[in-house]
Amino acid sequence: VGTSNRSGDIDPILRRGGRLEHEIAVLNTQEDRRCLLESLLSRAFGENEDDFAEKMTKDSLRSECVTTLADKIAMQTGGYVAADLTALVRTMHKLSLEEDIAHGLNLQSRKMNSDQDAEVTRMLKLFHTAAKSVQPSCLRGATITLPNLTFDDVIGYEEVKSSLQRVLCFAKPEQQALSSRFGLHSSPGGVLLHGPPGNSKTRLASAAAAHHGLPMISLSAADIYSPYVGDAEAEVRRAFQLARQAAPCVLFIDELDSIVTNRDNDSGGAGSTSASVEGRVLATLLTEMDGIQNSNDSEFSNNSNKGGNSSGGVIVLGATNRLDFIDAALLRKGRFHHVLLVPLP
Numbered sequence: 001v002g003t004s005n006r007s008g009d010i011d012p013i014l015r016r017g018g019r020l021e022h023e024i025a026v027l028n029t030q031e032d033r034r035c036l037l038e039s040l041l042s043r044a045f046g047e048n049e050d051d052f053a054e055k056m057t058k059d060s061l062r063s064e065c066v067t068t069l070a071d072k073i074a075m076q077t078g079g080y081v082a083a084d085l086t087a088l089v090r091t092m093h094k095l096s097l098e099e100d101i102a103h104g105l106n107l108q109s110r111k112m113n114s115d116q117d118a119e120v121t122r123m124l125k126l127f128h129t130a131a132k133s134v135q136p137s138c139l140r141g142a143t144i145t146l147p148n149l150t151f152d153d154v155i156g157y158e159e160v161k162s163s164l165q166r167v168l169c170f171a172k173p174e175q176q177a178l179s180s181r182f183g184l185h186s187s188p189g190g191v192l193l194h195g196p197p198g199n200s201k202t203r204l205a206s207a208a209a210a211h212h213g214l215p216m217i218s219l220s221a222a223d224i225y226s227p228y229v230g231d232a233e234a235e236v237r238r239a240f241q242l243a244r245q246a247a248p249c250v251l252f253i254d255e256l257d258s259i260v261t262n263r264d265n266d267s268g269g270a271g272s273t274s275a276s277v278e279g280r281v282l283a284t285l286l287t288e289m290d291g292i293q294n295s296n297d298s299e300f301s302n303n304s305n306k307g308g309n310s311s312g313g314v315i316v317l318g319a320t321n322r323l324d325f326i327d328a329a330l331l332r333k334g335r336f337h338h339v340l341l342v343p344l345p
Contacts, residue, residue: 005138028081030074036082037070040089045096065116069123075172076127076213079136079246091130092123099126138245147206147216154200154207160193160340164208167191167338171214171248171315189337190289190316192256192330194323199342201319202254208317209250216250217243221258224281232277233284240288243314251292256318257325260285265325282327289316289335 002020004010014020045066077085151161167188169175193201209216217239224235243251253259260282292314318336320326330336 030078033077033080033085034070034074036085037073037077037089038066040086041066041069044089044093065119065123068116068120072120072124073127075174075248076131077136078215078248079138081137084134084136088127088130088134091134092126095126095129096123136246147210149203149207149210151207151211154203156345157200157204157342160204160342161208163338163340164191164204165211168208168212168214168250168315171212171250171313176313188315189334190318191338191340192318192320192323192326192336193340193342194320195342196344197321199344201342202252204342205250205252205317205319209252214248214250214315215246216252217246218252218254220254224259225277232281236281236284236288240292240314243292243316247314249314251314251316253316253318256320256330257322260327260330262325262327264328282329286329286335289330292316 007023010020015023077088080088154161170179170188193204195201206216219236219239223239224232226232226235239251243249259278261278263279263282316336323339326336331339
C-alpha cells in the first residue's frame with residue numbers, strides 16, 4: 001500500500017498490473033467536511049464539558065448551533081482538507097479568545113449567546129477572518145479571490161444579472177440535490193459574456209461569484225502563454241485542476257478571444273506556428289470543459305442518492321469583446337452554453 005499527493009509523478013512502471021494495480025482517490029466531500037467540522041468545533045469551543053455546559057442555555061442549543069455552523073462553513077470550504085480545517089478552527093478559537101480578552105471576559109464568565117442566530121453570526125465572522133490567513137494547502141500559490149462586490153455595485157444589466165444568478169446557483173450542492181429530485185441530472189454549462197470593451201463584463205462575473213459566496217479563479221492570456229512548448233496547455237490543465245479542488249467555485253476566463261481563435265478564420269502562412277499553439281490550447285480547453293461537464297453531471301446524478309453531499313461543481317465563465325473570434329466548438333451545449341450580451345448602458 002502506498003500513498004502520494006502527486007500521482008502524476010509516479011513512474012508508470014510502478015502503476016502497471018501486478019504492482020500498484022489499484023488506485024483510489026481519497027477526496028473530501030461536503031458531508032466529510034461537515035462531520036469533521038462538527039467534531040472540531042465542539043472540541044475547540046468546549047474542551048471542558050462542564051464549562052461548555054455553563055456557556056449554553058441548553059444542551060440542545062449547543063448541538064443546534066454547532067450543526068448550523070458546521071453546515072454553513074462546510075459549504076464555503078471547498079478544497080480544504082482535514083489538516084486545513086483543523087488549522088482553520090484553531091485560528092477561529094484563537095480569535096474568539098482574543099475577542100473575549102478585549103472585552104474583559106474570561107473562560108468562566110464568557111456566556112454563549114442564547115440567541116442561536118446571533119451566536120452563529122458571530123462565529124461566521126470569526127470564520128471569514130480566519131479564512132483570510134488559512135488557505136487550502138492544495139491551492140497555495142494559486143490566484144484565487146473572494147470578490148468583495150455585490151450586484152448593487154454594477155448599475156443596470158438586470159437581465160444579465162438574473163441569468164448569471166440562475167446558472168451560478170447550480171454550483172451549490174444543495175441546489176444540485178434539489179434539481180435531482182425533479183429529474184434534472186445535467187449541469188447548466190458555462191456562460192460567455194460578450195459586448196463592447198469597458199461594459200463591466202469582468203465586474204459582473206466578480207459580482208455574480210460574490211453573490212453566491214463562491215471563490216473565483218481567474219485565467220487570462222498573460223497567465224497561459226509562455227515561450228516554452230507545452231507550457232500553455234499545461235497552464236490550462238492546471239487551472240481546471242485547481243478549480244476542481246476548490247469546488248464549488250467559478251473559473252473565469254478573461255479575454256477569451258486572445259487565448260483561442262476561430263479555426264475558420266485561420267489562413268495559415270506566417271502565423272502558422274502561433275495558430276498551431278492556439279490550436280493545441282483550444283483542444284486542451286475543449287477537453288477540460290468536457291471533463292468539467294461530465295464531472296458536474298455525475299455529481300448531479302449522484303446527489304439523488306447521496307442527498308447533496310458532494311463537493312459541488314465548477315461553473316466556467318468567459319468574457320470576450322469579439323464573439324466572432326470564438327470557435328464554434330466552444331459555443332455548443334455543455335461548454336459555453338449560455339451566451340449573454342452585455343450591451344452599452
